[in-house]
């Protein structure tokens with residue numbers, strides 16, 4: 001589905017030197033796979049997601065989707081980023097309906113689809129609330145429903161649950177997994193949480209410190225459907241978490257140049 005081929009990214013900065021954020025990243029993401037990206041702060045995880053989203057074009061190398069070069073954003077790749085805030089002037093329903101309406105879906109049909117998605121993300125009854133009337137977790141649910149509403153083949157999720165309390169985060173992880181197990185969309189998911197990555201993913205990509213390189217790609221060979229309470233007691237799950245934590249601790253000296 002996605003091929004990232006020797007991608008390097010250099011940023012112009014206001015300091016003296018250009019900054020090498022990503023160095024020679026190659027990664028293949030198969031159709032329907034759930035792939036998480038983990039690594040120290042500043043290693044280029046978001047940049048990589050932005051490149052796949054088409055919001056940043058790589059300095060060197062290429063990113064392709066279904067064999068076609070990614071040259072800009074497109075409805076086949078749905079971002080669920082903190083920066084892409086909800087429209088504050090639209091209700092939950094209005095936010096979710098926006099994509100299908102833009103795609104030319106008739107209002108009644110767009111509304112029916114959107115209501116179903118709102119129910120799916122657990123917000124039935126909140127259709128006419130506005131973003132400022134929702135909690136952080138609820139806004140994240142709306143953001144997910146809004147992205148799902150235009151049926152992207154790939155979901156790009158940049159720390160979508162990072163700002164949430166532990167309880168809400170766990171609930172949203174479970175919900176995302178249920179939705180994913182139903183839909184099997186391709187997901188690229190950036191997180192700082194090793195447990196979250198192992199719980200959700202088929203593959204975990206561990207990156208090195210800046211400049212970001214791929215240190216290791218770990219196949220998470222745990223059966224699905226996954227149930228959190230069972231996994232937490234599963235020694236295989238625990239071993240993945242410990243091994244990956246060790247890999248991250250061991251990502252080498254900080255090579256960030258001023």
Ligand SMILES: Nc1ncnc2c1ncn2[C@@H]1O[C@H](COP(=O)(O)OP(=O)(O)OP(=O)(O)O)[C@@H](O)[C@H]1O
Pocket residue numbers: 011012013019021039040041042043044045046047048210
């Ligand atoms: N637009 C930009 N201009 C200049 N430098 C940038 C830009 N975007 C990112 N960088 C630099 O690229 C590096 C990677 O940033 P990025 O946000 O991708 O890291 P990250 O791994 O997602 O970090 P975190 O885990 O802290 O969110 C950082 O050193 C950052 O300063």
